[in-house]
Amino acid sequence: MNVAASLADLSPNNLEAYWMPFTANRQFKSAPRLFVAAEGMFYKTREGREILDAASGLWCVNAGHCRKEIVEAVQAQVATMDYSPAFQMGHPAAFELASRVSAIAPGDMDHVFFVNSGSEAVDTALKIAVAYHGANGQGGRFRLIGRERGYHGVGFGGLSVGGIVANRKAFGPLLNGSDHICHTHNLAENAFSRGQPEWGGHLADDLERLVALHGAETIAAVIVEPMAGSTGVLIPPKGYLQRLREICDKHGILLIFDEVITGFGRLGASFAAEKLGVVPDMITCAKGITNGTVPMGAVIARKHVYDAFMNAAVGDNTIELFHGYTYSGHPLACAAGLATLDIYRDERLFERADSLSGYFEDAVHSLKDAPYVIDVRNIGMVAGIELEPREGQPTARAFDAFLELYERGILVRTTGDIIALSPPLIVEETQIDRIVDTIRDVLKTIE
Numbered sequence: 001m002n003v004a005a006s007l008a009d010l011s012p013n014n015l016e017a018y019w020m021p022f023t024a025n026r027q028f029k030s031a032p033r034l035f036v037a038a039e040g041m042f043y044k045t046r047e048g049r050e051i052l053d054a055a056s057g058l059w060c061v062n063a064g065h066c067r068k069e070i071v072e073a074v075q076a077q078v079a080t081m082d083y084s085p086a087f088q089m090g091h092p093a094a095f096e097l098a099s100r101v102s103a104i105a106p107g108d109m110d111h112v113f114f115v116n117s118g119s120e121a122v123d124t125a126l127k128i129a130v131a132y133h134g135a136n137g138q139g140g141r142f143r144l145i146g147r148e149r150g151y152h153g154v155g156f157g158g159l160s161v162g163g164i165v166a167n168r169k170a171f172g173p174l175l176n177g178s179d180h181i182c183h184t185h186n187l188a189e190n191a192f193s194r195g196q197p198e199w200g201g202h203l204a205d206d207l208e209r210l211v212a213l214h215g216a217e218t219i220a221a222v223i224v225e226p227m228a229g230s231t232g233v234l235i236p237p238k239g240y241l242q243r244l245r246e247i248c249d250k251h252g253i254l255l256i257f258d259e260v261i262t263g264f265g266r267l268g269a270s271f272a273a274e275k276l277g278v279v280p281d282m283i284t285c286a287k288g289i290t291n292g293t294v295p296m297g298a299v300i301a302r303k304h305v306y307d308a309f310m311n312a313a314v315g316d317n318t319i320e321l322f323h324g325y326t327y328s329g330h331p332l333a334c335a336a337g338l339a340t341l342d343i344y345r346d347e348r349l350f351e352r353a354d355s356l357s358g359y360f361e362d363a364v365h366s367l368k369d370a371p372y373v374i375d376v377r378n379i380g381m382v383a384g385i386e387l388e389p390r391e392g393q394p395t396a397r398a399f400d401a402f403l404e405l406y407e408r409g410i411l412v413r414t415t416g417d418i419i420a421l422s423p424p425l426i427v428e429e430t431q432i433d434r435i436v437d438t439i440r441d442v443l444k445t446i447e
C-alpha cells in the first residue's frame with residue numbers, strides 16, 4: 001500500500017495539532033470534512049463519498065485532478081534531481097517554464113520571477129514596483145494603491161493593499177503609504193449582469209482622487225484583481241480596466257494585475273489581461289500555473305520593468321534585485337508547470353473554457369428566482385451567486401449552503417454570503433447542470 005493510501009486509513013483521532021488556515025477550526029474539528037483522493041472532476045472523502053469539485057480545489061486545479069502527465073512529470077523529476085539552489089545557480093526546467101509562461105502572456109511581458117504562492121507573488125511585485133522607480137531615479141515613489149474588497153494574499157504587503165476588513169483588522173498598522181480606490185460592486189446598478197456590467201467604468205477615476213491627494217510623484221503602483229475572486233466574484237465593469245491603464249500611464253504609475261485566480265484559462269484566455277484587452281506592467285499568478293499540484297507562483301514583468309534593473313546595476317557581477325526565495329523555481333514545481341502547460345495547450349482548455357462559458361452563464365442565471373438569491377454574476381468559467389444575508393448573521397446562510405452542498409456531493413467555495421463557482425475547465429455540461437440543480441434544491445431547504 002502506498003503512503004497516501006495508508007494515511008487515508010488512519011482514524012483522524014487527534015485533530016487538535018493542526019491549526020487550519022482560514023477555517024472555523026472548532027466547527028471543522030467537531031464534524032471534519034476529509035478528502036483522501038482525487039481524480040478528474042471529483043474528490044473522494046474518507047467515508048468513500050464522491051464530491052463533484054465546483055471550486056477547482058481552491059481556484060487552482062484548472063485541468064482537473066491527478067492528471068497522469070503531471071503526476072508522472074513530478075515523479076520523474078523528484079527521482080532525477082530533488083532540488084537545485086535558487087541563487088547563483090540554475091536548472092533547465094526553470095528557464096523553459098519562464099519562456100513558456102511569457103509566451104502565453106500578453107504584449108511584451110517577457111520576464112518571469114518565480115515564487116511559491118500568490119501571496120509571495122504579490123509582495124514580490126510590490127517590491128519590484130518600488131525598486132523599479134528607484135532604479136529609474138524616482139525613489140520618491142513608495143505608495144502602493146489597492147482597491148476596497150481586493151484580496152492579495154496574506155503577506156504584510158498584500159494585506160496592506162488588500163481591502164477585506166476581516167483579513168486586515170487584527171494585524172495592526174499595515175504598510176505606511178498604502179491606500180485604496182473604491183470597489184466596483186453595485187447591486188442597484190448591476191444586479192444579474194451577464195459578463196461585464198455596463199455601469200461603473202467611471203469608477204476607475206477614483207484613482208485621480210488619490211493622485212490629487214498624495215501626488216503622483218509619490219505613487220509607485222496600483223494593484224487590482226481584474227476579476228476579484230475571493231471577495232465574492234466582482235466583475236470589472238466595461239471600460240474600467242482600460243481607464244485604470246490610461247490614468248496609470250498619464251501619471252507614470254505601474255499597473256499590476258493580480259491574476260492568481262484569473263490566470264491560466266479561468267476567463268477563457270491565458271490571462272484576464274489577454275481576454276479583456278489591457279496589458280498591465282506586471283501580472284502576479286500562482287495556482288493554475290502547476291494545476292495546484294506543487295506550490296508555485298510567479299511575477300510576469302514587461303520588458304521595461306526588467307530592463308530598468310539591468311540598466312541600473314553597475315558591473316556585470318552585481319545582483320540586480322535583492323529578492324528571492326530558497327524554493328524559487330523549485331524543480332518539482334517547474335516539472336509540474338511544464339506538464340500543466342502542455343495539457344492546457346494540447347487539450348485547448350482555455351478555448352474550451354471560452355466556448356463553455358455561454359452554457360455556464362445560462363445555467364447559473366437560471367438561479368435568479370431561487371430563494372434568497374439577490375444577484376448572479378459571471379465571467380468565463382466563474383460565477384458568483386449572492387444570497388440575502390440572514391438578519392444579524394452575515395455569512396451564516398452561505399456557510400449553511402456550503403455544508404449542505406457538501407452533504408449532497410458538491411464542493412463550492414463561499415465568501416461572505418456569496419457562493420462562488422469555478423469548476424475545472426474540463427467540466428461537462430451535465431456536471432454544470434448537476435451543480436446548479438443541487439444549489440437550487442439546497443436553497444429551498446436552508447433557512
Ligand SMILES: Cc1ncc(COP(=O)(O)O)c(C=O)c1O
Pocket residue numbers: 116117118119120122151152153154225229230258259260261286287
Ligand atoms: C487574487 C489573489 N491574490 C493572492 C492570493 C494569495 O495566494 P496564496 O494563497 O497562494 O498565497 C489569492 C488566493 O486566493 C488570490 O485570489
